[in-house]
Amino acid sequence: MVEPNGLRETAISWLEMRTDGGRDPLTRDEIQDFEFDGEQFKLQSTQQGIRKPAGFSAALSIQTVFRRPGQERPYEDVIGDDGLLRYMWRGNDPTFPENVGLRNAMEQKLPIIWFWGVGMQPARFQVIAPVYVVGEEPNEQRFLLTATEPAADISEIDFSAHEFVAKRYLTRMAKVRVHQPVFRATVLTAYENRCAVCNLAHPSLLDAAHIVADGDEKGIASVVNGLAMCKIHHAAFDRYFLGVRPDYTVEIRHxxxxxxxxxxxxxxxxxxxGQKLMTVPKVRQDRPQADLLKFKYDEFRTAAKLDVV
Structure with a gap:
């Protein structure tokens, strides 16, 4: 089967609609609902990380499996200091059909879909699309991808003249398109879509609050550095009206x-x-890290004293 015209664009538009603009993760069953020209079409691989449908010259999608904090992934997909995303080859053979499929997607400048695991039982995936393969690091056996739109393809950026600006741009795009939605989905999934403080259970009114800001060296993009909060409590937490002690006790500025x-x-x-958090993750590995809570709580105490003076 030759790749049908318009399939990628139709799939990406459908995923955009089903995820409320990329905010909500999908289960495997929900992803399988996609149809093209009236027939069900499989977007996601269940065995390999790279999906290259039979007859297609280029890969259609990739996936990153979900792992809890401290668990190793079979492949480590990372965002580098240059703002580019890394995705590992399948195996160590560059001629595997799936690896060739990603290489062809790069040469043809085709958009692909990234399904990033954010939870399990059932497995849930954050959809990141479109992304583009823009390079390869054969020694590390991985591809380079960008989350920029086609008009801002990395090939159009002159790194020699504007390297610092280009890296900042790509890093910001990676955070907006990848880190932030994956962090939000992972945290809200761990908290079962409820505010940790008041138990509000409307995902559209919830945020994933960083305990330590992501701009700080301690501010890791991990569920252990997150709290699911409604927008009121998130704003109060960020502005030091509300603090959370390492024992999960909530304090309000005096x-x-x-x-x-x-x-x-x-x-x-x-x-x-003086009340305890109403919701914490059932899985212990997903719960807030005590040293991060203490770091934020100490900031809260300092801010409260400064405001009194």
Whole structure:
């Protein structure tokens, strides 16, 4: 079967719709619902990481398996200091059909879909699309990809003249298109789509709050550095109105406890002072790391003292 015209664009548009613009992860069964020209078409591989349908010259999709913190992946897919994504070959033979398929996608400048595992039982995948293969590192047995749009393809960037700017641009795009949605999906999945503070269970009103900001060297992009929070509690947490002790006790800044305002302040903040988090991940490896909570809590205490002076 020769690759049908328009299949990739149709698949990416369908995934965009099904994921609410890339916000919501999908299960394998949900991904299998895709149809093209009235017939079901398989977008994701179940055995290999690279999906190159029979008859296609180029790969259609890749996947990264879900692993909990501390667990090794069979392949380590990473984002480099240059802002480019790395995806490992299948095996160590560059002539494997799947590896050739990714190489052909690079030469033909075709968009591909990345299914990034963010949970299990059932397995859930964050959809990152489109991404483009833009290079290869044969010694490390891996491909280079970018999450930029076609108009901002890495081939159009003059690294010799604008290397610093180009790296910053690609790194920012990788965070926006890959790190942030994967982090959000992983954290919300671990917290079963509930706010850790108030137990609100509407995913569209929830964020994945970094305990330590991702700009800090301690701010790892891992579920152990995250808390699922509704938008009110996320904003309060980031701005040091709300703190969380390493024992999961919530504290509200003391001047807010004395303030008189409406029901949101009273019920949403003042009444939760001294209470434990209402939701934490059932799997121990996914729970907030104590040293990260302490680091953020110490900042909260410092900020509260400064605001009083």
């Amino acid at each position: 001047d807010l406890l004395e303030e008189v305002d409406g029901p949101m302040l009273r019920h949403g903040l003042q009444e939760i002072h």
